[in-house]
Protein backbone atom coordinates (compact mmCIF):
# COMPACT_ATOMS: atom_id res chain seq x y z
CA UNK A 1 0.00 0.00 0.00
CA UNK A 2 1.30 3.46 -0.90
CA UNK A 3 1.25 6.45 1.36
CA UNK A 4 -1.60 8.70 0.15
CA UNK A 5 -1.31 12.46 -0.02
CA UNK A 6 -3.61 12.72 3.00
CA UNK A 7 -1.49 10.23 4.99
CA UNK A 8 1.72 12.12 4.20
CA UNK A 9 0.11 15.40 5.20
CA UNK A 10 -1.06 14.06 8.58
CA UNK A 11 2.23 12.26 9.21
CA UNK A 12 4.45 15.24 8.42
CA UNK A 13 2.29 17.74 10.27
CA UNK A 14 2.19 15.70 13.48
CA UNK A 15 5.88 14.72 13.32
CA UNK A 16 6.65 18.42 13.49
CA UNK A 17 3.84 19.60 15.77
CA UNK A 18 6.40 20.59 18.43
CA UNK A 19 8.00 23.19 16.18
CA UNK A 20 4.61 24.75 15.38
CA UNK A 21 4.20 25.44 19.12
CA UNK A 22 7.64 27.04 19.12
CA UNK A 23 7.03 29.14 15.99
CA UNK A 24 3.89 30.54 17.61
CA UNK A 25 5.53 31.17 21.01
CA UNK A 26 8.67 32.70 19.44
CA UNK A 27 6.65 35.15 17.36
CA UNK A 28 4.59 36.05 20.47
CA UNK A 29 7.70 36.44 22.62
CA UNK A 30 9.46 38.67 20.09
CA UNK A 31 6.36 40.84 19.78
CA UNK A 32 5.67 40.29 16.06
CA UNK A 33 1.87 40.32 16.44
CA UNK A 34 1.93 43.33 18.80
CA UNK A 35 4.00 45.37 16.39
CA UNK A 36 1.73 44.53 13.45
CA UNK A 37 -1.42 45.27 15.46
CA UNK A 38 -0.01 48.63 16.57
CA UNK A 39 1.12 49.51 13.05
CA UNK A 40 -2.42 48.85 11.84
CA UNK A 41 -1.22 47.53 8.49
CA UNK A 42 1.56 45.75 6.66
CA UNK A 43 5.32 46.02 7.30
CA UNK A 44 8.30 44.60 5.44
CA UNK A 45 10.45 41.91 7.04
CA UNK A 46 13.39 44.35 7.23
CA UNK A 47 11.30 46.88 9.12
CA UNK A 48 9.91 44.25 11.51
CA UNK A 49 13.41 42.89 12.16
CA UNK A 50 14.80 46.34 12.81
CA UNK A 51 11.97 47.41 15.12
CA UNK A 52 12.17 44.15 17.10
CA UNK A 53 15.98 44.02 17.19
CA UNK A 54 16.43 40.66 15.44
CA UNK A 55 18.43 39.47 12.45
CA UNK A 56 16.69 40.12 9.14
CA UNK A 57 17.31 36.59 7.88
CA UNK A 58 15.90 34.94 11.02
CA UNK A 59 12.86 37.21 11.14
CA UNK A 60 12.06 36.66 7.45
CA UNK A 61 12.13 32.90 8.01
CA UNK A 62 9.83 33.24 11.03
CA UNK A 63 7.39 35.53 9.19
CA UNK A 64 7.16 33.16 6.21
CA UNK A 65 6.40 30.25 8.53
CA UNK A 66 3.74 32.34 10.29
CA UNK A 67 2.09 32.99 6.91
CA UNK A 68 1.99 29.23 6.26
CA UNK A 69 0.39 28.70 9.66
CA UNK A 70 -2.21 31.43 9.01
CA UNK A 71 -1.00 33.71 11.80
CA UNK A 72 0.12 36.31 9.25
CA UNK A 73 -0.84 37.45 5.74
CA UNK A 74 1.64 38.48 3.09
CA UNK A 75 1.06 40.93 0.27
CA UNK A 76 3.37 42.32 -2.41
CA UNK A 77 4.20 46.02 -2.38
CA UNK A 78 6.82 47.53 -4.74
CA UNK A 79 8.21 44.06 -5.43
CA UNK A 80 8.67 43.39 -1.75
CA UNK A 81 6.71 41.06 0.55
CA UNK A 82 4.94 42.88 3.40
CA UNK A 83 3.33 41.20 6.40
CA UNK A 84 0.18 41.84 8.43
CA UNK A 85 -1.75 40.02 11.16
CA UNK A 86 -4.63 37.67 10.36
CA UNK A 87 -7.81 38.04 12.45
CA UNK A 88 -6.62 35.11 14.57
CA UNK A 89 -3.39 36.95 15.43
CA UNK A 90 -5.14 40.24 16.17
CA UNK A 91 -7.61 38.47 18.46
CA UNK A 92 -5.49 35.81 20.21
CA UNK A 93 -1.78 36.35 19.57
CA UNK A 94 -1.29 40.07 20.24
CA UNK A 95 -0.63 40.71 23.94
CA UNK A 96 -2.79 43.82 24.05
CA UNK A 97 -5.92 42.06 22.76
CA UNK A 98 -8.48 41.48 25.55
CA UNK A 99 -8.74 37.89 24.30
CA UNK A 100 -4.98 37.34 24.04
CA UNK A 101 -3.79 33.77 24.63
CA UNK A 102 -0.10 34.75 24.80
CA UNK A 103 0.31 33.87 28.46
CA UNK A 104 -1.06 30.35 27.89
CA UNK A 105 1.19 29.99 24.83
CA UNK A 106 4.16 30.99 27.02
CA UNK A 107 3.16 28.35 29.59
CA UNK A 108 2.96 25.74 26.81
CA UNK A 109 6.40 26.72 25.57
CA UNK A 110 8.17 27.10 28.91
CA UNK A 111 6.50 24.40 31.01
CA UNK A 112 4.40 21.89 29.06
CA UNK A 113 6.81 21.60 26.13
CA UNK A 114 9.90 20.62 28.17
CA UNK A 115 7.71 18.50 30.48
CA UNK A 116 6.47 16.42 27.56
CA UNK A 117 9.83 14.63 27.34
CA UNK A 118 8.60 12.57 30.32
CA UNK A 119 5.44 11.36 28.60
CA UNK A 120 6.86 7.97 27.63
CA UNK A 121 7.84 7.42 31.26
CA UNK A 122 4.37 8.52 32.41
CA UNK A 123 2.72 6.06 30.01
CA UNK A 124 5.07 3.21 31.01
CA UNK A 125 4.46 3.78 34.72
CA UNK A 126 0.83 4.98 34.52
CA UNK A 127 1.55 7.91 36.81
CA UNK A 128 2.46 11.59 36.76
CA UNK A 129 6.07 12.74 36.56
CA UNK A 130 5.94 15.83 38.76
CA UNK A 131 9.20 15.19 40.71
CA UNK A 132 11.08 14.98 37.38
CA UNK A 133 9.36 18.02 35.89
CA UNK A 134 10.40 20.18 38.83
CA UNK A 135 13.54 18.27 39.84
CA UNK A 136 12.29 17.93 43.43
CA UNK A 137 10.97 15.21 45.72
CA UNK A 138 7.68 17.12 46.14
CA UNK A 139 4.96 15.14 44.35
CA UNK A 140 2.12 17.67 44.36
CA UNK A 141 2.13 19.92 41.30
CA UNK A 142 0.31 22.77 43.05
CA UNK A 143 2.85 22.80 45.92
CA UNK A 144 5.58 23.00 43.27
CA UNK A 145 3.87 25.87 41.46
CA UNK A 146 3.35 27.68 44.77
CA UNK A 147 6.99 27.29 45.84
CA UNK A 148 8.21 29.81 43.25
CA UNK A 149 6.52 33.17 42.80
CA UNK A 150 7.57 33.36 39.16
CA UNK A 151 6.31 29.86 38.37
CA UNK A 152 3.01 30.47 40.13
CA UNK A 153 2.52 33.69 38.16
CA UNK A 154 3.26 31.86 34.88
CA UNK A 155 0.66 29.18 35.77
CA UNK A 156 -2.05 31.56 37.00
CA UNK A 157 -1.69 33.88 34.04
CA UNK A 158 -1.86 30.93 31.68
CA UNK A 159 -5.01 29.52 33.31
CA UNK A 160 -6.68 32.92 33.23
CA UNK A 161 -6.29 33.37 29.47
CA UNK A 162 -8.90 30.73 28.67
CA UNK A 163 -11.76 32.67 30.22
CA UNK A 164 -11.42 35.77 28.08
CA UNK A 165 -12.04 33.46 25.12
CA UNK A 166 -14.42 30.79 26.43
CA UNK A 167 -15.78 32.30 29.67
CA UNK A 168 -18.96 33.89 28.34
CA UNK A 169 -19.89 30.75 26.42
CA UNK A 170 -19.75 28.44 29.46
CA UNK A 171 -21.17 30.94 31.95
CA UNK A 172 -24.17 31.72 29.74
CA UNK A 173 -24.83 28.04 28.97
CA UNK A 174 -27.46 28.00 31.74
CA UNK A 175 -29.54 30.74 33.34
CA UNK A 176 -27.73 31.16 36.66
CA UNK A 177 -29.29 34.54 37.48
CA UNK A 178 -31.15 33.17 40.54
CA UNK A 179 -27.82 32.45 42.28
CA UNK A 180 -26.39 35.50 44.01
CA UNK A 181 -23.67 34.03 46.21
CA UNK A 182 -21.20 32.10 44.13
CA UNK A 183 -18.05 30.28 45.23
CA UNK A 184 -15.41 29.47 42.61
CA UNK A 185 -13.52 26.56 44.18
CA UNK A 186 -9.94 26.32 42.93
CA UNK A 187 -10.71 29.54 41.06
CA UNK A 188 -7.06 30.58 40.75
CA UNK A 189 -6.91 34.13 39.40
CA UNK A 190 -10.03 36.28 39.10
CA UNK A 191 -10.28 35.67 35.34
CA UNK A 192 -13.35 33.39 35.50
CA UNK A 193 -14.97 35.39 38.31
CA UNK A 194 -14.68 38.63 36.31
CA UNK A 195 -16.49 37.06 33.38
CA UNK A 196 -19.10 35.69 35.77
CA UNK A 197 -19.93 39.01 37.47
CA UNK A 198 -20.02 40.79 34.13
CA UNK A 199 -22.77 38.42 32.97
CA UNK A 200 -24.56 38.28 36.34
CA UNK A 201 -24.05 41.75 37.88
CA UNK A 202 -26.20 40.88 40.91
CA UNK A 203 -23.85 38.13 41.99
CA UNK A 204 -20.85 38.09 44.30
CA UNK A 205 -18.09 35.57 43.64
CA UNK A 206 -15.71 34.24 46.29
CA UNK A 207 -12.58 32.65 44.89
CA UNK A 208 -11.49 29.83 47.19
CA UNK A 209 -7.98 28.55 46.55
CA UNK A 210 -4.70 27.64 48.26
CA UNK A 211 -3.15 30.44 50.38
CA UNK A 212 -0.21 31.23 48.04
CA UNK A 213 -2.55 31.33 45.05
CA UNK A 214 -5.01 33.61 46.81
CA UNK A 215 -2.23 35.97 47.97
CA UNK A 216 -0.97 36.34 44.42
CA UNK A 217 -4.44 36.63 42.89
CA UNK A 218 -5.40 39.34 45.41
CA UNK A 219 -2.31 41.38 44.53
CA UNK A 220 -3.19 41.36 40.84
CA UNK A 221 -6.92 41.75 41.21
CA UNK A 222 -8.82 44.95 40.56
CA UNK A 223 -10.66 46.40 43.60
CA UNK A 224 -13.24 43.88 44.76
CA UNK A 225 -15.99 46.46 45.40
CA UNK A 226 -16.10 47.25 41.70
CA UNK A 227 -16.25 43.70 40.48
CA UNK A 228 -17.92 42.00 43.46
CA UNK A 229 -15.11 39.50 43.79
CA UNK A 230 -13.73 38.25 47.14
CA UNK A 231 -10.98 35.85 48.05
CA UNK A 232 -10.75 33.16 50.71
CA UNK A 233 -7.85 30.79 51.18
CA UNK A 234 -8.01 27.15 52.19
CA UNK A 235 -7.85 23.56 51.07
CA UNK A 236 -11.19 22.52 49.53
CA UNK A 237 -10.56 18.87 50.36
CA UNK A 238 -9.83 19.36 54.06
CA UNK A 239 -11.05 22.80 55.20
CA UNK A 240 -14.58 24.17 55.56
CA UNK A 241 -15.76 25.86 52.34
CA UNK A 242 -17.69 29.16 52.12
CA UNK A 243 -21.50 29.10 52.05
CA UNK A 244 -22.86 29.69 48.53
CA UNK A 245 -25.91 29.27 46.29
CA UNK A 246 -23.74 28.04 43.45
CA UNK A 247 -20.38 26.28 43.54
CA UNK A 248 -18.16 26.48 40.46
CA UNK A 249 -15.51 23.86 39.71
CA UNK A 250 -13.68 24.92 36.53
CA UNK A 251 -10.90 22.59 35.41
CA UNK A 252 -10.67 21.20 38.94
CA UNK A 253 -12.27 17.75 38.74
CA UNK A 254 -10.07 16.72 35.81
CA UNK A 255 -7.08 17.08 38.16
CA UNK A 256 -8.24 14.23 40.39
CA UNK A 257 -9.17 10.56 40.33
CA UNK A 258 -12.80 9.49 40.87
CA UNK A 259 -12.41 8.95 44.62
CA UNK A 260 -11.26 12.52 45.37
CA UNK A 261 -13.82 13.98 42.94
CA UNK A 262 -16.62 12.10 44.66
CA UNK A 263 -15.40 13.22 48.10
CA UNK A 264 -15.32 16.86 46.92
CA UNK A 265 -18.73 16.70 45.20
CA UNK A 266 -20.27 15.02 48.27
CA UNK A 267 -18.85 17.82 50.43
CA UNK A 268 -20.44 20.40 48.09
CA UNK A 269 -23.76 18.56 48.11
CA UNK A 270 -23.79 18.64 51.92
CA UNK A 271 -22.90 22.36 51.89
CA UNK A 272 -25.71 23.14 49.41
CA UNK A 273 -29.21 24.11 50.53
CA UNK A 274 -32.06 22.59 48.44
CA UNK A 275 -32.23 24.39 45.08
CA UNK A 276 -28.56 25.33 45.18
CA UNK A 277 -26.29 24.15 42.41
CA UNK A 278 -22.93 23.19 41.09
CA UNK A 279 -21.43 24.32 37.76
CA UNK A 280 -18.60 22.19 36.42
CA UNK A 281 -16.51 23.33 33.48
CA UNK A 282 -14.35 20.75 31.73
CA UNK A 283 -13.62 19.34 28.29
CA UNK A 284 -15.78 16.27 27.68
CA UNK A 285 -14.78 13.07 25.90
CA UNK A 286 -17.17 11.55 23.36
CA UNK A 287 -18.95 8.49 24.76
CA UNK A 288 -16.86 6.22 22.49
CA UNK A 289 -13.74 8.15 23.62
CA UNK A 290 -12.89 8.94 19.97
CA UNK A 291 -12.35 12.65 20.64
CA UNK A 292 -12.56 15.58 20.60
CA UNK A 293 -8.91 16.58 20.33
CA UNK A 294 -8.94 19.12 23.23
CA UNK A 295 -10.20 16.39 25.60
CA UNK A 296 -7.52 13.94 24.42
CA UNK A 297 -4.82 16.60 24.81
CA UNK A 298 -5.93 17.55 28.33
CA UNK A 299 -6.25 13.90 29.31
CA UNK A 300 -2.63 13.29 28.26
CA UNK A 301 -1.53 16.40 30.16
CA UNK A 302 -3.37 15.17 33.26
CA UNK A 303 -1.49 11.86 33.01
CA UNK A 304 1.79 13.77 32.83
CA UNK A 305 1.23 16.23 35.68
CA UNK A 306 -1.60 15.03 37.92
CA UNK A 307 -3.65 12.03 38.91
CA UNK A 308 -6.75 13.08 36.95
CA UNK A 309 -8.27 12.55 33.50
CA UNK A 310 -10.91 13.92 31.14
CA UNK A 311 -14.28 12.18 31.38
CA UNK A 312 -17.34 11.40 29.27
CA UNK A 313 -20.80 12.79 29.90
CA UNK A 314 -21.86 9.45 31.47
CA UNK A 315 -18.86 9.50 33.78
CA UNK A 316 -19.75 13.00 35.03
CA UNK A 317 -23.39 11.92 35.36
CA UNK A 318 -22.33 8.99 37.52
CA UNK A 319 -20.06 11.12 39.75
CA UNK A 320 -22.62 13.90 40.24
CA UNK A 321 -25.44 11.40 40.76
CA UNK A 322 -23.41 9.46 43.35
CA UNK A 323 -22.78 12.70 45.26
CA UNK A 324 -26.56 13.32 45.32
CA UNK A 325 -27.01 15.99 42.61
CA UNK A 326 -30.02 15.76 40.32
CA UNK A 327 -31.36 17.41 37.13
CA UNK A 328 -27.87 17.12 35.64
CA UNK A 329 -27.58 18.98 32.34
CA UNK A 330 -24.76 19.42 29.82
CA UNK A 331 -24.02 22.13 27.26
CA UNK A 332 -21.06 21.66 24.97
CA UNK A 333 -19.05 24.71 23.93
CA UNK A 334 -16.21 25.12 21.44
CA UNK A 335 -13.65 23.60 23.82
CA UNK A 336 -15.23 23.40 27.27
CA UNK A 337 -18.58 22.04 28.35
CA UNK A 338 -20.73 23.39 31.16
CA UNK A 339 -22.26 20.75 33.43
CA UNK A 340 -24.92 21.85 35.85
CA UNK A 341 -26.51 19.96 38.74
CA UNK A 342 -28.93 20.94 41.53
CA UNK A 343 -29.60 19.74 45.02
Ligand SMILES: C[S@@+](CC[C@H](N)C(=O)[O-])C[C@H]1O[C@@H](n2cnc3c(N)ncnc32)[C@H](O)[C@@H]1O
Nearest residue numbers: 159186187188209210213234235236237250251
Ligand atom coordinates in the same frame (compact mmCIF):
# COMPACT_ATOMS: atom_id res chain seq x y z
C1 LIG B 1 -6.19 23.72 36.85
S1 LIG B 1 -6.33 25.04 37.97
C2 LIG B 1 -7.88 25.75 37.50
C3 LIG B 1 -8.00 27.18 37.91
C4 LIG B 1 -9.30 27.86 37.50
N1 LIG B 1 -10.44 27.19 38.06
C5 LIG B 1 -9.40 27.92 36.00
O1 LIG B 1 -10.13 27.12 35.39
O2 LIG B 1 -8.74 28.79 35.40
C6 LIG B 1 -6.73 24.22 39.51
C7 LIG B 1 -6.82 25.17 40.69
O3 LIG B 1 -7.17 24.42 41.86
C8 LIG B 1 -6.41 24.90 42.95
N2 LIG B 1 -6.32 23.84 43.96
C9 LIG B 1 -5.68 22.65 43.85
N3 LIG B 1 -5.82 21.94 44.97
C10 LIG B 1 -6.57 22.68 45.82
C11 LIG B 1 -7.06 22.47 47.12
N4 LIG B 1 -6.80 21.32 47.78
N5 LIG B 1 -7.82 23.44 47.69
C12 LIG B 1 -8.07 24.60 47.03
N6 LIG B 1 -7.65 24.86 45.77
C13 LIG B 1 -6.90 23.90 45.17
C14 LIG B 1 -5.07 25.26 42.32
O4 LIG B 1 -4.31 26.14 43.14
C15 LIG B 1 -5.50 25.88 41.00
O5 LIG B 1 -5.71 27.26 41.12
